[in-house]
Every structure is written in C-alpha cells, then in structure tokens.
Amino acid sequence: MLGWEFPPFISGGLGTACYGLTKAMDQLGMEVTFVLPKMVEGRYTTHVKLLCPGSKKFASASGFSELRNVKFHTISSPLQPYTTSETYQKLIEETLRQKHDMRLGGITSASQLVSSIDYSGDMYTEVHRYAAIAAELAEYEQYNFDIVHAHDWMTYPAGITVSALSGKPLVIHVHSTEFDRSGEHVNQMIYDIERQGMERADKIIAVSHFTRNIIISRYGISGEKVEVVYNGVERNGNWSSLTETGIKKDEKIVLFLGRITMQKGPEYFLHAAKKVLEIMENVKFVMAGSGDLMHRAIELAAELGIGQKVLFTGFLRGEDVQKIYKMADLYVMPSVSEPFGIAPLEALDNDVPVIISKQSGVSEVLMHALKVDFWDVNEIANKIIAVLKYPPLQMTLRSHGNFEVRKLRWKDSAAKCAKIYEDALLPV
Amino acid sequence: MSSVCFYFQVHQPVRLRHYTVFDENDHYFDDYKNSSICRKVANKCYLPANRLLLDIIRRFEGRFKIAYSITGILLEQLQEYSPEVMSTFDALARTGCVEFLAETYYHSLSFLYSRDEFTEQIHKHIDAIKFYFGQTPRVFRNTELIYNNELAQLIESMDMFDAIITEGADHILGFRSPNFVYKPQGCDKLKLLLKNYSLSDDIAFRFSNRSWAQWPLTADKFAKWVHNVNGNGNVVNLFMDYETFGEHQWEDTGIFDFMRHLPEEILKHPDNNFKTPGEVAKHYDSVGIIDVPHIISWADTERDLSAWLGNAMQSNAIHELYRLEKKIKQTGNEEIISDWRKLQVSDHFYYMCTKYFADGDVHKYFNPYDSPYDSYINFMNVLDSLHSRCSEKVAGGADSAKKQDKTNCILGVKPQGKNPPDLQPADQIT
Numbered sequence: 046m047l048g049w050e051f052p053p054f055i056s057g058g059l060g061t062a063c064y065g066l067t068k069a070m071d072q073l074g075m076e077v078t079f080v081l082p083k084m085v086e087g088r089y090t091t092h093v094k095l096l097c098p099g100s101k102k103f104a105s106a107s108g109f110s111e112l113r114n115v116k117f118h119t120i121s122s123p124l125q126p127y128t129t130s131e132t133y134q135k136l137i138e139e140t141l142r143q144k145h146d147m148r149l150g151g152i153t154s155a156s157q158l159v160s161s162i163d164y165s166g167d168m169y170t171e172v173h174r175y176a177a178i179a180a181e182l183a184e185y186e187q188y189n190f191d192i193v194h195a196h197d198w199m200t201y202p203a204g205i206t207v208s209a210l211s212g213k214p215l216v217i218h219v220h221s222t223e224f225d226r227s228g229e230h231v232n233q234m235i236y237d238i239e240r241q242g243m244e245r246a247d248k249i250i251a252v253s254h255f256t257r258n259i260i261i262s263r264y265g266i267s268g269e270k271v272e273v274v275y276n277g278v279e280r281n282g283n284w285s286s287l288t289e290t291g292i293k294k295d296e297k298i299v300l301f302l303g304r305i306t307m308q309k310g311p312e313y314f315l316h317a318a319k320k321v322l323e324i325m326e327n328v329k330f331v332m333a334g335s336g337d338l339m340h341r342a343i344e345l346a347a348e349l350g351i352g353q354k355v356l357f358t359g360f361l362r363g364e365d366v367q368k369i370y371k372m373a374d375l376y377v378m379p380s381v382s383e384p385f386g387i388a389p390l391e392a393l394d395n396d397v398p399v400i401i402s403k404q405s406g407v408s409e410v411l412m413h414a415l416k417v418d419f420w421d422v423n424e425i426a427n428k429i430i431a432v433l434k435y436p437p438l439q440m441t442l443r444s445h446g447n448f449e450v451r452k453l454r455w456k457d458s459a460a461k462c463a464k465i466y467e468d469a470l471l472p473v
Numbered sequence: 474m475s476s477v478c479f480y481f482q483v484h485q486p487v488r489l490r491h492y493t494v495f496d497e498n499d500h501y502f503d504d505y506k507n508s509s510i511c512r513k514v515a516n517k518c519y520l521p522a523n524r525l526l527l528d529i530i531r532r533f534e535g536r537f538k539i540a541y542s543i544t545g546i547l548l549e550q551l552q553e554y555s556p557e558v559m560s561t562f563d564a565l566a567r568t569g570c571v572e573f574l575a576e577t578y579y580h581s582l583s584f585l586y587s588r589d590e591f592t593e594q595i596h597k598h599i600d601a602i603k604f605y606f607g608q609t610p611r612v613f614r615n616t617e618l619i620y621n622n623e624l625a626q627l628i629e630s631m632d633m634f635d636a637i638i639t640e641g642a643d644h645i646l647g648f649r650s651p652n653f654v655y656k657p658q659g660c661d662k663l664k665l666l667l668k669n670y671s672l673s674d675d676i677a678f679r680f681s682n683r684s685w686a687q688w689p690l691t692a693d694k695f696a697k698w699v700h701n702v703n704g705n706g707n708v709v710n711l712f713m714d715y716e717t718f719g720e721h722q723w724e725d726t727g728i729f730d731f732m733r734h735l736p737e738e739i740l741k742h743p744d745n746n747f748k749t750p751g752e753v754a755k756h757y758d759s760v761g762i763i764d765v766p767h768i769i770s771w772a773d774t775e776r777d778l779s780a781w782l783g784n785a786m787q788s789n790a791i792h793e794l795y796r797l798e799k800k801i802k803q804t805g806n807e808e809i810i811s812d813w814r815k816l817q818v819s820d821h822f823y824y825m826c827t828k829y830f831a832d833g834d835v836h837k838y839f840n841p842y843d844s845p846y847d848s849y850i851n852f853m854n855v856l857d858s859l860h861s862r863c864s865e866k867v868a869g870g871a872d873s874a875k876k877q878d879k880t881n882c883i884l885g886v887k888p889q890g891k892n893p894p895d896l897q898p899a900d901q902i903t
Contacts, residue, residue: 431849
C-alpha cells in the first residue's frame, strides 16, 4: 500500500483513513506493507510493521506486536497531500528540519536523505522520486505482494511503476480529486497525474458516490471499474483525562474543524456566524484548523464585526481534538466539495450533532444529520440557531447520530476492499 | 347474514412553507404545494373514485352503501383548489347511500392534549358536514383511529353519537373477532365498530404487491373471503384511506376495476349486504365489552402513538403547541386561532418521525421535508412566530380586527359571528 499520511503526522482525513483501513485489514488477516514518504513513530504505529527505505529493515520491529500483518516503509520527502505550490517551499524547510531531528534520533538513512535534498526542488520530481524509491523497495521485497493499492494522486506514479515492474494489479483509492481541492482552477500537472493513475488502474475505489461521479464525469473513466467504499470511523471512548478549558459553558460553541482552505468553505461558516449572532448573543464560533485561507478568514471575521466571537485555535491533534469536541454544541462542515468527510463522523462519535453540506460524500451515509447547501448561508444559520435553541433537536440528533455512526465500521470498508482486490486479481 | 361496511378516510394536510428563523411575515403555509398536491390527488383519486362509486351506487339502486370521513382542512382546500370534487361529493351525499362521519376538523391529536379544543373541533367539523352535505354525523372516528376507553366515554357524554370507530387491533380483541359490534368499556349506549385490518389491508396495502401469495387480488376472490365471515360474524368493516384508489394503488394496478366489480360479487351471495357505520350500529346489537385502557391507533405495526409522539422533538413540538392554547384564544383573533389550529394537523408531527426514517418507507408519502429534523426546525420557527404574534395582538386589539376584515375580503368571505368562528363556508356559496 502506497500512502502519504499516517497518524500522528496528518493534516487531514487521508492519514486517518489509511490508519483505520489498515488496522481493519490487519484484523481481517490481510498482510499490508505500507510505504510512506516520511518516518512515522509513536503510539499510532504500534499495531504495524514499518520498513525504512534507508536502512532497508523494519524500523522498530519491537513495538509492532498488536498488528502483525502490516509493515511500513517510509521515504523521506517533503510532500504532503494537501500542499499547494505556494506553501511547498515552507514545507521543504520544515521537513528538512525534521529529517535532521530524525538523524539525531539515530535513524541511519543518511544516504537517502542527502539525495532527497537534490531532488526536492518541485512537487513533480518529488512524486517521481517517491515512485522510484517505492519501486526499489518493491524489488527489495521481491515483489512479494498481490496487489498495489495507492492512496491519492501523489502515489499514483509510484503505484503505476510498482504495478508495471511487478505485474501485480493496481488499485487506486481516491480520497479526493483536484476538483475538490481547487474548484475549477485545477493544477493541470496534478490533474494529469490523477487521470493517468485512474486510466492505468485495474480498479478504482472512490470514497463516495459524490466522488465516483467526479471520476466518471471529469476524468472520463468508465463507471465499471469505479467502486464506492465508504470510510468508517474509529471509535474511541477515551474520555477520562480531559481537563477543562477556559471557555465558559454558559456560551454555546459552534465548531468548524478542518483545514481552512477554499474546499472547506470557511467563509460560509463565518457569514452564517454573522447571521446567527444577529439573533443570538451567547454563541462562540471556533475554527479549529489551519490552511492557506486562515489569514483571510481572520480578516473576514474582523470585517464582519464578529472578531470577538470567533476563535481560531490553529491545527489540533489527538487529545486537543477530543477536548474541542467535548466543548462543542454543534459541528458545522460547510464544505464546497467534500469527497467524504470523516470529521463529522468523529463529531457524532463524540456526541456532537452535525450540520453537513450536501456537497459531501458523508451526506450519503448520514441520515441523522442536518444537511444544507454550502452556499445557503441563511439556511446554515437557521439550522445552527435551531440546534442551539431547541434541546430536543440536539438530543434526537445526538442519540440517533451516535447510533448511526456505530454502523460505519472500518471492518466493513476493509472487507469491501478485499472483495475489490479479488475482482482485480481475476484473470481477464 | 354479513354486512360489508366501507368507510374511507379522506384527508390532506396543509403543508408549511419553508420558514426560517429570519422570516418575519405571518404567512406560514405553502399555498403552491398545497394546491398542486390537492389538484393532483383530486385528478388521480378523488374525482375518478367519486365518479366510480357514484356510478355503482346508481347501478345498485340503494343496495351499495359507503361512508366517508372528510377532514375539515381538506374540505377547505377542495373548496378553494378543486371545487369540482366538492360537487361530486355533494352528488354522492344526495344519493342517500352515503354517510359522513364526524372527526376533529383539523385531523388533530387534540384529544390527547386539550378536551376543550377537541370538542370544539368536533362541533366545527359537524357544522361543516351539515353545511356542505346536509347531514348530521352520528358516528365518530378520531384522528388515525386513536382510541381508548376515556375517548369513548367522552364521546358518549357529548350525546350526539351512536357509535365510535377504531382499529380491530389484536391485542385489544384477544381471541375475539372484529366482525361484531361491541360496546366500549364504561359506556351505556355507544357502540364500537372495529376495523377488520386484515381484509382492509388486503385492498389498501397488499393489492398491488406481486410478492404476495394472493396476488392478483380479484373481486370474486375477495368476495369469497368476505363471505367466509358468514356464521362467524355480522359485519366486515373495511376502513381505509380514500387515496388507496389511484394514489397509494395506482390506476394501472387495476384497483378501480376491482372496486367496480366488487359490489356485484359480494351481492351474489343473498346473505350479504352493504351497510354504513350508522346502519351497522343501529342494526346489530353489541356482543360484548371491549376494554382499551391504553391508547391505540391504526398506525404502523405498533398500533400506537409512536409515529406522532415517538421522539423528543415530536413531544416537545406538540406540548409547546398546546401550551399556547390559552394565549391564542385570548387574542380573539380568528386568523391567529386558525393558524394555530392548522398547526395541529397530525401530519406535522408525523413528518418528524425518526422511527423508520433511515429505511425510507410509507412515512415518506408526500412528505415535504428531507428529514424529520428539517420538519421540526420549520415547525418550531412557525410556532415561534405565532407566539410572538399573539403577544403583539394582546397589546393592540383594534388593529387585529381591521386586518382580519381585510383578509376575509380577499377570500371573498364576510365575517360572521357564528361559533366556531373561522368556519365560513355558507358565504362562499350563497
């Protein structure tokens, strides 16, 4: 399996999805070798085996007792799935610092790291460098696998290469497309990579019908090879050690959690907030996340005169996410184009009712959620007010929603993937 | 001897328009949607079914009889949007073979929340039936056949009715058959008619179901089943939604042809006949007492109230609605009272049902909302607006009277001091 994110180094839903999926696959007894552009450590990987490209051995074999069937390969690279070229330069610097730390931490992948500095001049070469190393690793593994499964565009060239070298079928997993991330202003290079990956793939897994439609209509792919596998949600009932925060509870809290980018519709959230505050006073709006529109969002809040009512927390991880869910009365996801959207499921899992945009994959699977068109600011505000004002609504949404989320298990998603693998392995 | 007793429930709610918390005007109802649905159902069901039944009644010269319970809220809509349906109902009324039943004018759940409102709505409905069809109903049916002992006792104490109708639910009957006339627990004279849900649902729900072992259902087959009751019962009560004809069961299922041939098949057996609920009550004596301490209804498999009051949103909405009763009536403003009453239509609460929402089923029928949550939010926004209106109106009474005159002018209705106040049909015709 070729991926780009894995907890705790995540910037969005992709890492969460890869974690949930591999964990469930492991439980089903499927053997997964996961190739990552970056070193991964910490408690999230204790269930997997990890292979490091530089040392060509399992990175820390001792810690991986829980899930025996998943191996990890990592490749040092500054690439991240949600980058735009403007922020790319910054990321390289950051990653170089990280690599430096890793070296200090005793990981002996020096040769790879040195070469990577020469190659990391732009995203395009980076993607291909990743492909080259992935191919190398595949060879090292003696092509001892049945399927190549690539997650999102950055890994498609690698997937194509490995599949071609090994003669194993290629399955690509579309968690998002360039149209979701950039609207109509697509990056032609990325689009081409995506399209090539889709064309060369034996099977395509889309995270929703919403995404499947984009694949068919925008990339001209035949519907026959595109299957929908919904994401699941990782339940964690781990509440105990949460400490209280500074926000007073006589104020209602409406939460936006996600990258602050065009795709996520932060401006619709703020415009709706403005409308809500015209009617209700004791409401705070929390925007948890970072992104290239963060500064503009802060400015917009100030322009609308609601600056004192909107809090920006920056990017949240782990326990902080749980904390913010615990405080929130309502989660709003006004995404302009959301292939799936795991966050609302996590919100429901944390007993927070959700308002989600109809332009999302998750609205296909959630019945017990309030749904709005992302552009319909009036309606978003109307529903926010209703949830805050009428406890029975909150209660019903919460209890039914929580129940509904329990039915979305990674195990089912993994089983569906297994079925698709079988189809891909069938001789044509 | 076995009698077949048909009664059809005829009802369409008034649907609310999309009303957000930012809306400020006091027009709550979706006139366009209500009129288009009313016309659509009129063309697919009411008109063809009325014509068919009128034809059968004429053909059998008094031997084929039926009964209707038409809600006041539908009568208002038909009057406005499809007056031709009203004239066919009027023609049916004139045959002398059609009985009209009484119910709450607004198809409401008022029995559960306000006895005053409940009886007022019954009187209002009876007045409307009297006015339109020249009959005074003597048989009562409550909304969705909601029923318990207390209801029967209340109805008896009104001293206007011979019989009351409810569901022949298994758990109230036990080993007994619905095909007899009974007496409600605690009543002296009032009789109880029970729906034979098995035979009724054969027509209303299963008729077009191809996976049903008895499909296709033909008139002579059904007549045989009815005839089997002979010797084991007096009356087969076939109670169903009128929309069964042409709407729930589309015309191409053959439902109209089935109905066209059913009377002659049933009357082939000399023992059989058709009776209206009122005649059944008069003709047959009660064979026993039925005790229903807990509330039942004809809805879903549970036969309880959970379709309207099953979740927190539903019970919150309806409690808030009836909590306003005193305030609303104190305004004396007919517009406000009428709007409040239209909010009592049970369908508003049905739309909020989350019971089978995830599966998607009959609850979706003409449901104007995407989800039960949307329906609750909309309802509460409207209720909120109504509430603030009645606070305003208590403050300035003179203004309200003026405004009301204006509205009546638009509708072509003159104000009239009669009780119940917002029923004004007489002026529209004379």
